Structures are given as structure tokens and as C-alpha cells.
Amino acid sequence: MLTIAIIIIIVLIPLLLSLDYSLGKKEHKRNLRWLEFSKKSGDYTLYTIGDPFFTAFFQDLRAAKKRIDIMFFIVKRDEISNEFLSLLKDKAKEGVSIRLQLDRVGSHQVGSKIRKELEASGIQFAYMAKPGFPYLFYNLQRRNHRKIAVIDGEVGYVGGFNVGKEYLGRDTRLGNWRDYHLRLEGNIVQDLQETFLDDWFLSTGEENGDILVPNKSGNKDIEIVATDGGQLEDVFISMIEEARKEIFIGTPYFIPSERLFQSLLRARQRGVDIKVIVPMKSDHPFVKEAGLPYLSRLTSAGGEVYMFDLGFYHAKVLIIDEKLCDIGTANFDRRSLFLNKEVNTLIYNNRFVVDLRLAFLRDMQDSQKFNAHYRQLLNFGTKIRIGIAYLLRPFL
Structure with a gap:
């Protein structure tokens, strides 16, 4: 009877x-929630390394006079996280209005004790x-x-x-951390x-409360795209279909939907040069194996794939024809496309896009060509993991 019960549970x-x-x-x-925004004016600074990003971010927090609104997917309980939370508590005690939102699963290390401490300080x-x-x-799954x-x-x-410390390159397993993050000023901040x-x-x-109107307007065209799963696929496809060169x-994870992947293959058919950078290392089980078949198909179609080998590559960027780019929180994977809430930034400025393109090409120089590495990877164990990853793609 026990065996039958176990079988029923395994099936059920x-x-x-x-x-x-x-x-x-x-x-x-x-x-689905769809926050529809149009182009607005603004200015921006790009950060690709953790130390200068956190230095600028913390300086802006310390300079706050009225209100700080922050949301993160992950805040941990390490040195940089403690410094961040202590800074917010200090600002709250100064009388600055502070609202802090954290994803319940991604920031699971921030438990009830820390929450009570934050609220006791006025946050x-x-x-x-x-x-x-x-x-x-x-x-x-809905993060x-x-x-x-x-x-x-x-x-x-x-x-x-x-x-977290990994974003400063202080995780010994992942090493140096490459990411793309924007500091924005101007009307775009309202969105x-x-x-x-x-x-x-x-x-x-x-x-919702009131929207503070920025004193500066900025002079670049920027558009915020806030998605709730289900809209991002169309946004990416629309951008890809515009590409002519x-x-x-x-992306850290290349696991596109088949519809999105077919848009890339059609771009190759019309002669568009496609280059992809993914990390050599993996920070989650099966995400690398889930992407390998797509990367192989793309290289077979004439695309170029590079595996970043100077630490971990966490950048989320899409550059089209030296005239349009997307930087945000969304990965090129099923989870960002169909499950997660994401927010991306479209920048319509040729000079910035050209500079970003150069940064991308520099990262290529710190990467290995996929073809050679793929032949080394494709052993029996990898094939088994690819099969498992195929079943898990909706969650990756």
C-alpha cells in the first residue's frame, strides 16, 4: 500500500x-498591467562597473532632501547591503520620506527583523x-x-x-561583474x-500619490517601457524588425521564445549582422544549457556569439543600427518575456548608441568565440542537462 501511495503522489x-x-x-x-509611456526628454549617465555605480548612487541618496522611492529585486545581508539600508535609515531620521519595495522571493534574506528595524526608523x-x-x-514564478x-x-x-557583494565583483566564484545601469535626469524621471x-x-x-516634477527637462529622447509579462516579446520583435544593418x-541568459528567435533568423536572412554576448560562467542551474541550442542555431544562420570570460556578464542591452538601444532589467529569456515585471529604457540618440556600441565591442574582446567553446562543452553530461533545460525553459 505504501508503494502505491508513493506512486500516486509522484504522479499527482x-x-x-x-x-x-x-x-x-x-x-x-x-x-496584465500595461503602463504606456511616450518619449520624453532627459539626460543619462551609463555605469558598467559596480564601484562607480554604488558611489554615485549613494552620493545621490545622501543628497536627498524630500523623497526617496526605491525598488530592487535583490537586496542581501552583506556589507554593501547593510551600508545601503543604514543609509536609508539615516535619511529617514533626517525627515526624508522613504518608500522601499523589495521582491519577496529575490530579497528573501531581508526578513521580518530587518523590516521592523527599517519601519522603526521611519521607512x-x-x-x-x-x-x-x-x-x-x-x-x-511571477517576480x-x-x-x-x-x-x-x-x-x-x-x-x-x-x-549585493557580487555586483561589486566581490564574489570569488563569479569574479568581475559587468552590468549596464543608467542614471537619468529630466522629464523622463516622471515615468x-x-x-x-x-x-x-x-x-x-x-x-499613487503625487509625481514630483523635475526642475531640468534634458535634451535627449528617452522612452520608458514597463512590462508585466506578455508585452515585452512584441517590443523586442518590433525593434529587431527595424534593423537593417x-x-x-x-544578456546573461539567451532563452528566447521561438517567435522572438524567428525574428532574429529573418533579420539574418535580410543580411543583418547579429552579434550576441553571453557569460561563460553561469549563476543559476540549467540557464546556460537552455541557451546552447539557440546559440548554436544562430551561429549556423551566420550570427556571431561570444562568451564573456572576464567575470560574469549581467548586462541587458539591445542595440539596433547605431541609432536605437535598449538598456533595462529584462533578460533575453522566457522569464522576462512572459513572467516577470520589467522596466526598460529606449534611448534614441546616435552619439550615445555609438558609444554603447564601442563598449559592447570592447566586451567582445574579453570573450571567447562560441563555436570553439561549444565543441568542448558538448559532452554526454551537457547533452543530458540540455534535455532537462528544454523542459524547464518556461521557468528560466
């Missing part, structure tokens, strides 16, 4: 998880995307992957950096505020 659990995921996905699609705190019933399994900071309505930050406030409403039930993609 996958069926229940599959039903939970299917019903949860339908509910998600019925309730308004909320967990984002708390898993719950119904559809617990699906809700566990808020956005990283946004808005300071006094004047300065905004958005991009790939979270808060980051609106994105933050919409998530704050979902996390707390509190109405080249498409450069930087």
Missing part, C-alpha cells in the same frame, strides 16, 4: 503543479509580488524584477544592478516615478 504532484501553472497563467493574462516598507493562493506555484530609484523627483536609476507608484499601490493598496544583444 506534477499534475497539480501543471494545473496550477496553467490556470495561473490564464489569470495573469486576463489582468515605509513593502514586499512586492508576495506568493499566495490561488495558483501558489505560478505566483512563485518583480524591476530595479528603480527616484530621488527628489530629479534623479532616477534603472538597470541591471541589485544590491520612473509612475512605474514605482503603480507597484507601490499593488503592494500596499495605497493610492546590425543587431547587438547582451
